[in-house]
Amino acid sequence: MSKYWHVINIGIQSTLVYRVNFLVRALFGLVPLFALILLWRAIYEGAKGPDVGGYQLSEVITYYLMVNVVVALTAVTEDDWQIAADIRDGRISQFLLKPIDYLKYRLCLFAAGRMVYTAAALVPMGVFLWFQRDHLQAPASAGHFAAFGLALALTALLQFFISFTMALLAFWVLEVATFIFILFAFEYVAGGHLFPLDMLPPTLLKVLHLTPFPYMLYFPVRVYLGRVEGAELWQGLGIQAFWVLATLGLARWVWSRGLRHYSAVGG
Amino acid sequence: MPTPDVNVLDDPPQIGSRAVPPGLGRYLAIYAAFWRNSLVREMGFKINFILWIVVEMLWFGLQLTFMAVIYSHTDRIASWTKWQVVLLVGANHFVQQLFTALFMNNCVKLSENVRSGGLDFMLLMPVNARFLISLRHVDFGAFVNAASAVAVMVYAGVQLGLQPSVVQLVGAAVLLLLGLSIHYSVMYILACISFWTVRAQGIVWGYYNLFQLARLPDEAFRGMFRMIFTFVVPVLLVTNVPVKVLLEKLSSWSEMAWLGGMSVAIFWLSEAFWRWSVRHYGSASS
Structure with missing residues (x-):
């Protein structure tokens, strides 16, 4: 186990190089978020009542703020490109020879990257949340907050395993970017990044819940808002855990298939 | 020979x-x-070419879905109705895709060329270096997507029962091109930052984020936010003004004047900054 702590350590040190880049990215990311909040304010001003699509203004604003917090903490940014490049350039050969598991190795680097990103984004995000404090709702209760933490951890794992599996397509095709972007587009809308999913027609929402996408973002945010309670909460966490295990299994399976196909180009 | x-x-x-x-x-x-x-x-790379078109179509579809969901719960955003916003989203996609087709890759590559020293070679060529840097790569898939944006605009126009005059159409087209030039000039300024910090790609992609603002109705914004994105980085003018010409929503002629004035001013600024930046170019690795 201790060797993986070293990986995390190295990961933190090497991503620290990009701290200014992360800061810039976090700052630029706030502009569209702010624009979205202003847009929703304009929508509520023109609305007939205080309720639009089952949300009050504060709830919608909190929704978008928490979406951005969850994304900062759990989204895969560079990892999939790097994994695909490792495979394409034959750099994974060295991992096949060493007593180190590539999936665990990448998971450690992912964790390290998120820690550094979160640290870099903390100040701009914190200042922004402070300015929006009138509309930022606290979690419904300590219990909800604990459940949110758990859902957040499962979300991070789910995000990582899905991205890892997608990157493994590099065993078969040269250019994985398009596939990753297509998946990302689906995740963007079906994960609830653009709008709260329960604003969609109920049948469509039911269909979406058969896919892992809502559990990659929408679910933890809903838990934070206190909109999932009791049995539904446990059921949701259970489904999330199921998807984590399923995608882990898929990642392992694709990896072993890929290795059979692997020709160590340039390695 | x-x-x-x-x-x-x-x-x-x-x-x-x-x-x-x-x-x-x-x-x-x-x-x-x-x-x-x-x-x-x-x-x-034919398959890749087609897949990229698919990716861009998906993102366009996403933007339209977002507006569809909003308008399933409300009638208007400020004074903008559903199909007016669709026209706006379409116009923005049109400008953005033209930008991608002609300039985007070139702007991103500038920082790469500064890092690798490849810029030396371009500066030595007997043509205007900025011409070479800005226009060398053309992304043809983006033209297909620009065409799909026009299709959506036409459909929205039909839904609205618009019957624009020739003057309106030509005016809107010219204004959209001026908007395109604003995007290009701003992006070029940001790309030139790579003469100082090698990692300017993050900044360039960051501005790509700001493109999103251009597809939202400007009336939704006010105060500082609106001032900054109208007068400093005028992304709110780029598509709003031409679409307002088509919709006859323009509050005054000065909006068009601003768009024109800003596009000239920012282009001039980008040229000045570029010349000043090249003087700081120390070459790399060669």
């Missing part, structure tokens, strides 16, 4: 075996060569 890509000094410059006419004609001939080269490169 085999000739290098672009010949130097005494002989008239040649591209391939073709003699190149002087002046503007020469630049047009070089630009035609850029198109040919880009087309050859794109056709080397």
Whole structure:
């Protein structure tokens, strides 16, 4: 186990190089978020009542703020490109020879990257949340907050395993970017990044819940808002855990298939 | 006699075996060569070419879905109705795709060329270096997506029962091109930052984020936010003004004047910044 702590350590040190880049990215990311909040304010001003699509203004604003917090903490940014490049350039050969598991190795680097990103984004995000404090709702209760933490951890794992599996397509095709972007587009809308999913027609929402996408973002945010309670909460966490295990299994399976196909180009 | 890509000094410059006419004609001939080269490169990866078109279509669909969901719960955003916003989203996609087709890759590559020292080579060529840097790569898939944006705009126009006059159409088209030039000039300024910090790509992609603002109705914004994105980085003018011309929503002529004035001013600024930046270029690795 201790060797993986070293990986995390190295990961933190090497991503620290990009701290200014992360800061810039976090700052630029706030502009569209702010624009979205202003847009929703304009929508509520023109609305007939205080309720639009089952949300009050504060709830919608909190929704978008928490979406951005969850994304900062759990989204895969560079990892999939790097994994695909490792495979394409034959750099994974060295991992096949060493007593180190590539999936665990990448998971450690992912964790390290998120820690550094979160640290870099903390100040701009914190200042922004402070300015929006009138509309930022606290979690419904300590219990909800604990459940949110758990859902957040499962979300991070789910995000990582899905991205890892997608990157493994590099065993078969040269250019994985398009596939990753297509998946990302689906995740963007079906994960609830653009709008709260329960604003969609109920049948469509039911269909979406058969896919892992809502559990990659929408679910933890809903838990934070206190909109999932009791049995539904446990059921949701259970489904999330199921998807984590399923995608882990898929990642392992694709990896072993890929290795059979692997020709160590340039390695 | 085999000739290098672009010949130097005494002989008239040649591209391939073709003699190149002087002046503007020469630049047009070089630009035609850029198109040919880009087309050859794109056709080397046909499936990828099609997949990228699919990706962009998906994102366009996403933006429209977002508006559809909002308008399933409300009638208007400020004074903008559903199909008016669809027209706006379409117009924004049109400008954005034209930008991607003509300039995006080139702006991103500038920082790469500064890092690798490849810029030396471009500065030595007997053509305007900015012309070479800005226009060398053409992304043909983006033209397909720009066409899909026009289709959506036309559909929205039909839904609205718009019957624009020729003057309106030409005016909107010219204003959209001025908006395109604003995007380009801002992006070029940001790309030039790579002369100081090597990692300017993050900044360039960051501005790509700001493109999102251009597809939202400007009336939704006010205060500082609206001031900054109208008068400092005028992304809110880029598509709103031309679409308002089509919808006859323009509050005054000054909005068009601002768009025109800003596009000239920012282009001038980008040229000044570029010249100043090149003076700081120390070359790399060579």
